[in-house]
Amino acid sequence: MNLSVKIAGVEFKNPVTVASGTFGSGAEYGEFVDLNRLGAVTTKGVANVPWAGNPTPRIAETYGGMMNAVGLQNPGMDVFCDRDIPFLRQYDTNIIVNVCGRSEADYVEVVERLADEDVDLLEINVSCPNVKEGGIAFGQDPKALEHITAEIKKKAKQPVLMKLSPNVTDITVMAKAAEAAGADALSLINTITGMKIDIHRRRFAVANKTGGLSGPAIKPVAVRMVYQVANAVKLPVIGMGGIMNYEDAIEFMMAGATAVAVGTANFHDPYTTLQIVEGIQDFMRENAIEDIHEIIGCVK
Numbered sequence: 001m002n003l004s005v006k007i008a009g010v011e012f013k014n015p016v017t018v019a020s021g022t023f024g025s026g027a028e029y030g031e032f033v034d035l036n037r038l039g040a041v042t043t044k045g046v047a048n049v050p051w052a053g054n055p056t057p058r059i060a061e062t063y064g065g066m067m068n069a070v071g072l073q074n075p076g077m078d079v080f081c082d083r084d085i086p087f088l089r090q091y092d093t094n095i096i097v098n099v100c101g102r103s104e105a106d107y108v109e110v111v112e113r114l115a116d117e118d119v120d121l122l123e124i125n126v127s128c129p130n131v132k133e134g135g136i137a138f139g140q141d142p143k144a145l146e147h148i149t150a151e152i153k154k155k156a157k158q159p160v161l162m163k164l165s166p167n168v169t170d171i172t173v174m175a176k177a178a179e180a181a182g183a184d185a186l187s188l189i190n191t192i193t194g195m196k197i198d199i200h201r202r203r204f205a206v207a208n209k210t211g212g213l214s215g216p217a218i219k220p221v222a223v224r225m226v227y228q229v230a231n232a233v234k235l236p237v238i239g240m241g242g243i244m245n246y247e248d249a250i251e252f253m254m255a256g257a258t259a260v261a262v263g264t265a266n267f268h269d270p271y272t273t274l275q276i277v278e279g280i281q282d283f284m285r286e287n288a289i290e291d292i293h294e295i296i297g298c299v300k
Helices: 077-088 104-114 142-155 171-180 216-230 246-255 272-286
Strands: 005-007 010-012 016-018 040-042 059-062 065-068 094-099 121-125 160-163 185-188 192-195 210-214 237-240 259-262
Touching: 016 272, 059 210, 065 216, 077 094, 077 104, 094 104, 104 121, 104 142, 121 142, 142 160, 142 171, 171 185, 171 216, 185 216, 210 216, 216 237, 216 246, 237 246, 246 259, 246 272, 259 272
Parallel strands: 016 040, 016 259, 040 094, 094 121, 121 160, 160 185, 185 237, 237 259
Antiparallel strands: 005 010, 059 065, 065 210, 192 210
16 A cells, blocks of 8 residues: 655655644654654744744634734744754655745845754745835735745755745636746745634734634635645645544545645644554555555645
């Protein structure tokens, strides 16, 4: 039985990774999850300098999921390179580094620093606000997305995955812009912008007023967007958005995702990723499927 897939020339032993920001950089979950059994570990967002993140409260529970406005708090790339990469390299798994920044120069600086590090792929979080463009995210303007993708590709030594925002009118326009600029693969979807108000305190549930909605509530939107993108471009897609079990993972793969990332479910049950790997194996066995590629994109 073959569970291995390739994304931008990098072989994954199975199609399961984690969504950035839900797994730290591996160490937090290492005592629960055998990282050797994951296709890849996707790190929390890494910036060129330490980011403090947003004021608290930053997280609120919602129907069918959660909302977060953490603000990409991270210790910066120096700590990441000195501490987190050596930790992850102890394990037989791919390392996908999620890169964030507030300007084109920020992104390029991180990508250049990572060029000589032992990591496998770079996932570029273009949902960060572009400070020079008045705060609109790079991922919400196709021209900005195409430009930053091209600039990153000039400097990157590793394959580049652009992580697309769902907060757009037409996700395929963004996917085509990234493809035109030379992206090697795509990740989608990032969180959907939401809001929650505490009626008893008459306050916003998170200090930032809005936050990123994730979890099962967004899964139908995510599956639809993965299907649209997989059929609009020739790039491999890592699908994510509300995956709680192996059935959800297989649904994304049938829609066209080559691999899947598990996010919010990690907070609910740290063992979810391994249960999904085992569930996919059982599903294939029960349905006499010898190769995972038989189900990737099988629903048209």
